[in-house]
Amino acid sequence: MMRKSNVSLSLLASAIISNMAPADYLGPSPYLSFDDVSAGASISPFSDTTFLNFYIENFEDGNLNTPGVTLREFASTNITTAYSDSVDGDDGTIDGLATGSTRSLFSDFKTSSLTFDFSASALDGSLPTHAGIVWTDVGRNNGGTPLSSDLSENTIFEAFDQFGNSLGVFGPFSLGDSSISRTTSEDRFIGVVNINGISAIRISMPGKNNWEVDHLQYGTVLLPDTSSKKPEISVKGGYIKLDVIDGRSPPDEDCTATDHYGRMIYDPTNNALFLCDKFGWQEK
Structure with missing residues (x-):
């Protein structure tokens, strides 16, 4: 499910990106x-x-x-x-x-x-x-x-x-x-x-x-416990690279659980950015 909202980009900058690290x-x-x-x-x-x-x-x-x-x-x-x-x-x-x-x-x-x-x-x-x-x-x-x-x-x-x-x-x-x-x-x-x-x-x-x-x-591996930390993105001397979809909606199954909240994905065809929260995928 996708839901459009008017959340500002400053809020996006404080989101947790749970799948940013590549394989x-x-x-x-x-x-x-x-x-x-x-x-x-x-x-x-x-x-x-x-x-x-x-x-x-x-x-x-x-x-x-x-x-x-x-x-x-x-x-x-x-x-x-x-x-x-x-x-x-x-x-x-x-x-x-x-x-x-x-x-x-x-x-x-x-x-x-x-x-x-x-x-x-x-x-x-x-x-x-x-x-x-x-x-x-x-x-x-x-x-x-x-x-x-x-x-x-x-x-x-x-x-x-x-x-x-x-x-x-x-x-x-x-x-x-x-x-x-x-x-x-x-x-x-x-x-x-x-x-x-x-x-x-x-x-x-x-x-x-x-x-x-x-x-x-x-x-x-035992991943660090980040439950008590404030969500943040910190990038120094580089770029954040988001997953990309091309002219289609983000998969609903990728935004169904609390540990999915904060995921972002980009659609270059429509120049649209999507954020996962408790309401599902939000277009920004």
């Missing part, structure tokens, strides 16, 4: 362990973050069973240990190889994408603010070492906000090498941070059906 994509970055010091810089960018809750799924028990996440596509952890490309540190030693019976999540010659959906209700009522995954290997479709064409601009990553809207496609990136023998130097972390919540992440290798990932990781 940040991370990586691809070398990854040998979540936080093992012997891995040097090849660790998770989340390893030094303080979380309210945080989970890593390493698939070592053969299942995806960390709380609050499900996989849309079919995949398997039953790839033979001659080829299973787990994260290096999962075997206890950082040495450039995944050895022993360590496991990864394998596309099983069936899918070119892996989409992980998060459930706020299973995660103490909040969606993750941080999420990522480690890409570990690619082979030729249906088996064998990859062709050179399999290694070029082959991987994309996409995250979705708290409403299920895409936060943009990240990539493509050229990942992998000519080996399918459990080497780990090519392993790469890709992730996202969105303080408003992440409902899903998807990693894809379009046209490929023989690839692996590992170390799905996600968590929620």
Whole structure:
């Protein structure tokens, strides 16, 4: 619902903008362990973050069973240990190889994408603010070492906000090498941070059906309590960038709760600014 009013721009300048911070994509970055010091810089960018809750799924028990996440596509952890490309540190030693019976999540010659959906209700009522995954290997479709064409601009990553809207496609990136023998130097972390919540992440290798990932990781940071602070906007030496709609009304579902109040959105076609308050969207 929209309601037009005559509130002055000075009032807008004191509104709370609850979704002003953009999402940040991370990586691809070398990854040998979540936080093992012997891995040097090849660790998770989340390893030094303080979380309210945080989970890593390493698939070592053969299942995806960390709380609050499900996989849309079919995949398997039953790839033979001659080829299973787990994260290096999962075997206890950082040495450039995944050895022993360590496991990864394998596309099983069936899918070119892996989409992980998060459930706020299973995660103490909040969606993750941080999420990522480690890409570990690619082979030729249906088996064998990859062709050179399999290694070029082959991987994309996409995250979705708290409403299920895409936060943009990240990539493509050229990942992998000519080996399918459990080497780990090519392993790469890709992730996202969105303080408003992440409902899903998807990693894809379009046209490929023989690839692996590992170390799905996600968590929620404890945001500062601003309930006792006066609403304000403070910008120094820069700009405020609002979300934009083009010639249409703001979505009603984006202005239905008290924590939505103060949101602003701009329509450049009609040169209209909208503010969310208890009456719904107001055109200013």
